[in-house]
Amino acid sequence: MDLQLSFLMVLKTLSVLNYKNFESKTFDFDAKINCFVGANGIGKTNILDAIYHLSFGKSYFNPIASQNIKHNEDFFVVDGVYSKLDKQEKIIVSLKKGQKKIIKRNGKVYDKFSDHIGFLPLVIISPADRDLIIEGSDTRRKFMDGVISQSDKSYLQQLITYNKVLAQRNALLKYFAVNNTFNRDTLDIYNAQLNELGQAIHEKRNAFLEVFVPIFKERYKAISNGNEEVNLLYKSDLFDDSLSTLLERNLNKDKALQYTSIGIHKDDLKFKIEDYPIKKFGSQGQQKSFLIALKLAQFDFIKKQSGVTPILLLDDIFDKLDENRVSQIIALVDDDNFGQIFITDTHPERTENAVKQVHQTYQVFHLE
Numbered sequence: 001m002d003l004q005l006s007f008l009m010v011l012k013t014l015s016v017l018n019y020k021n022f023e024s025k026t027f028d029f030d031a032k033i034n035c036f037v038g039a040n041g042i043g044k045t046n047i048l049d050a051i052y053h054l055s056f057g058k059s060y061f062n063p064i065a066s067q068n069i070k071h072n073e074d075f076f077v078v079d080g081v082y083s084k085l086d087k088q089e090k091i092i093v094s095l096k097k098g099q100k101k102i103i104k105r106n107g108k109v110y111d112k113f114s115d116h117i118g119f120l121p122l123v124i125i126s127p128a129d130r131d132l133i134i135e136g137s138d139t140r141r142k143f144m145d146g147v148i149s150q151s152d153k154s155y156l157q158q159l160i161t162y163n164k165v166l167a168q169r170n171a172l173l174k175y176f177a178v179n180n181t182f183n184r185d186t187l188d189i190y191n192a193q194l195n196e197l198g199q200a201i202h203e204k205r206n207a208f209l210e211v212f213v214p215i216f217k218e219r220y221k222a223i224s225n226g227n228e229e230v231n232l233l234y235k236s237d238l239f240d241d242s243l244s245t246l247l248e249r250n251l252n253k254d255k256a257l258q259y260t261s262i263g264i265h266k267d268d269l270k271f272k273i274e275d276y277p278i279k280k281f282g283s284q285g286q287q288k289s290f291l292i293a294l295k296l297a298q299f300d301f302i303k304k305q306s307g308v309t310p311i312l313l314l315d316d317i318f319d320k321l322d323e324n325r326v327s328q329i330i331a332l333v334d335d336d337n338f339g340q341i342f343i344t345d346t347h348p349e350r351t352e353n354a355v356k357q358v359h360q361t362y363q364v365f366h367l368e
Contacts, residue, residue: 151305309339
């Protein structure tokens with residue numbers, strides 16, 4: 001199945017208006033490899049972020065939507081024309097200050113952003129991914145949820161509903177504390193909902209990792225020449241007991257804290273190298289290889305689940321990687337399993353030399 005699907009989704013043109021540092025710019029892309037080269041601060045990464053915006057309706061780098069509007073302007077528009085399954089798809093993401101963001105597909109506005117997730121599968125590899133190693137569990141959970149959600153709509157809905165119920169339960173705990181009161185019946189309703197949703201989410205995360213971890217290990221082996229053993233371990237309170245039992249057991253603690261201290265919103269992924277945390281024991285090169293393997297495994301997983309080859313964004317990929325590992329990655333990409341790829345780099349010659357090794361068509365955009 002993999003091979004015939006490699007060309008089924010291509011971003012043909014991208015137009016940005018008042019987006020970050022761009023006033024107005026249009027690009028026509030190669031179906032295979034597109035490189036953006038130029039000095040730091042010129043906006044190479046912003047182009048990748050605009051492409052990311054079209055898939056997810058938000059920025060990869062800046063969660064505050066209004067900050068993606070160019071200075072002294074009051075709106076932005078990102079507009080992309082895709083070829084998918086031999087059909088043309090036009091996606092527009094726009095935001096006006098003080099208003100809600102709008103995503104349109106072929107002129108029709110989405111009622112819910114979540115309906116768009118997974119329609120244009122995409123994977124980004126960026127220096128910002130280091131947050132997955134150095135930040136808290138929240139970042140790693142979001143990664144896991146993002147991978148599953150791109151190919152499982154019901155999972156995304158369960159997650160959205162769980163977070164709503166969780167917010168309601170937390171508001172109730174605050175209300176109890178402020179008013180020095182307690183209502184068991186209302187709390188039990190929230191507990192029952194969290195238990196049902198939490199169990200379903202936990203099972204899906206567990207099932208996902210059973211499939212994902214072997215793909216990840218395989219990718220790491222290819223990038224690192226198989227010198228080290230790596231692993232991902234799923235850490236969850238729900239391995240100990242049902243969520244309803246855990247909520248009951250932690251009730252006094254939750255009342256004191258005024259929020260829900262236990263549940264699948266506290267799950268984590270442990271990143272290991274030779275059975276030790278990669279954060280403490282992995283070199284910079286090992287950490288970078290670990291993250292690239294993680295993202296390439298995400299690519300493989302989404303492709304297999306959705307039947308569509310994701311677009312791949314490689315932001316500043318050559319940073320902190322030795323020539324050997326770079327050529328390993330380029331060799332991996334020189335493969336019909338990959339569809340369209342976007343690369344940024346500060347060194348035009350380096351990029352050109354790297355993509356020349358690949359037997360694919362390419363285009364280089366010099367940003368001034």
